[in-house]
Amino acid sequence: SLIQPHSGKTPEIRKRLHTFLRQGVLVRDPSPSIYLLQIQTGDSKSLGFVGSVQTGRLSTGEIKAHEDVENNRVETFKEYLKITQLNAEPVVLCHPPNKELEDICYQFTNSLPFAEFKRKEIDYKLWRIDHPILIDRINKALKSIRSLYIADGHHRCFSSLSYSKEDKTKDQFLAILLPHDQLQIDHFCRMFSTLNEMRIDHFVAKLSNNFKVKRLSSYKAPQSILEFSMYIGGSWFWLTSKRSDTTTPTLNRIPTNIIYEDIAKPLLSIQNLQKDKRIAYRHYENPSQQIKEDVDKSEYVLGIQHYPIPFKDIIATVEDSDLLPPKSTHFRPKPLHGMLIFDFLTQ
Known part of the structure; x- marks a missing residue:
């Protein structure tokens, strides 16, 4: 696994990444990309953009937390980031519905996906977006949204923020951004x-x-x-x-x-x-x-x-x-x- 900070095997994770790349299990993007991910369970579909988000948006209050975090867990995740230099588990951020983003989603979901597969009765489809004009269009739409809310991944968010304060070059974290009306809330x-x-x-x-x-x-x-x-x-x-x-x-x-x-x-x-x-x-x-x-x-x-x-x-x-x-x-x-x-x- 690439994502178990509590496993005691964190130093081995970077080596495992290189093994997966060498074996073709994982493939590096040839150019900067954003992904559109569709997750479907039965008739329920969710569509969100996956990419890196600036940690500074937490400091400015643009990204808002709804739960407190435990300092020990933040430190554990930060050590994982420092050792592995990897984000392998996206934070889930949600936002109000946005017409511009909906139009972009519609444009891609009517085309063949980059990858699709099924796991545990859940269907996944991925579209890779690597054209600079489209990436810029998505980024502008996301920047127009006043507030993003952390749905899942508070400790991962704040460990990334803590790490970025130690190393200003590590000022991003992996996230998926979804409209809040496509999220299901349970207890x-x-x-x-x-x-x-x-x-x-x-x-x-x-x-x-x-x-x-x-x-x-x-x-x-x-x-x-x-x-x-x-x-x-x-x-x-x-x-x-x-x-x-x-x-x-x-x-x-x-x-x-x-x-x-x-x-x-x-x-x-x-x-x-x-x-x-x-x-x-x-x-x-x-x-x-x-x-x-x-x-x-x-x-x-x-x-x-x-x-x-x-x-x-x-x-x-x-x-x-x-x-x-x-x-x-x-x-x-x-x-x-x-x-x-x-x-x-x-x-």
Whole structure:
């Protein structure tokens, strides 16, 4: 693999790149290029441009983060960049729909792709754009967009920014830029391994201070940002927050922040959501089954599923100069790692 900074084999990655190039597994672009990538799952299609983005746009606020980062992880990714000199996992940036970019996409998707393949029931198509006039047209359209938002890859973004401050020649990172209406937002379930020495009935009773609590006969998925599904002690519970869905600032009605402010912090004494080992974040494809399984086998004592956070609330939180709790969003689609690689040594 070319993209495992935690594997302990980072020094070998550069050697592996040269092996792949020699074997023809990877091929260098003969000239500077931007790629158009289409990812299709069933009837759902996403189209985005893949290329290098200036780290300075993070410093100026043109690229906006919605989650905080953990310094240790930023340092780990920065060391990976310094040793390998490679970006092999694109950051996902999103933006409002743009007519000029849509026209360019239409122009290319009506032509044969540079490459196409299928992996795990997902279809990928790539178009290479290497004509200077077209590249300039795309860059001008992207520069006209006031704000770009990090959908996936906060730590990769900020590790690149940190590295660029040490070496000003390394001032770019690999990214895919997608219209936000082509992204799907899912959730990470909050899984807890503690009740803070409370009995289950006492814990459930204390929840009624901030929630309307109802025991369910079977699982029911949350239908709004103030609704939560909780599994504990062999039973499902339906929690409805007593907060208003119009409360301001926006962070006060973000589901993951409600779980933190009204459950994790006051009842379970969890203060640091990034470092406390008593909370885990799991993206379950089948939460009704997987939450129950993990709690029933005593891996956790309770699990909570929240409603996916609407994109407008993410943007509003960022514009309020607030940040969401960690692992608040799970965005799709995600480009394949290592499919396109940005090599610092050839820029």
